[in-house]
Amino acid sequence: MSSILQSTEIENKLEDLSGVVIKPGENPYNALIEACDGEPAKIQKLYAVHRVKRNAQQKAKFLAPDYTGLIIDQHLLRLENPQIEPGFGQ
Numbered sequence: 001m002s003s004i005l006q007s008t009e010i011e012n013k014l015e016d017l018s019g020v021v022i023k024p025g026e027n028p029y030n031a032l033i034e035a036c037d038g039e040p041a042k043i044q045k046l047y048a049v050h051r052v053k054r055n056a057q058q059k060a061k062f063l064a065p066d067y068t069g070l071i072i073d074q075h076l077l078r079l080e081n082p083q084i085e086p087g088f089g090q
Helices: 028-035 040-063 074-080
Strands: none
Touching: 028 040
């Protein structure tokens, strides 16, 4: 059985909030490493900035009066619960 599932990326756009400028198609992790000259302490600090901003952003979205609910990734849902579509991903 083959499924045609829609990507949730359009509705749930991932954005970098660390301040690193990511070029279209660029691996965001490589951009982060390069921006920090490969230094682990700098990477941790910059990613912590991203994480704190992202958590605040998501909290605001969850608590907004117009919040409509979670966007469930259908691919991950089927991998997590094989009963939905037996054989999916194999």
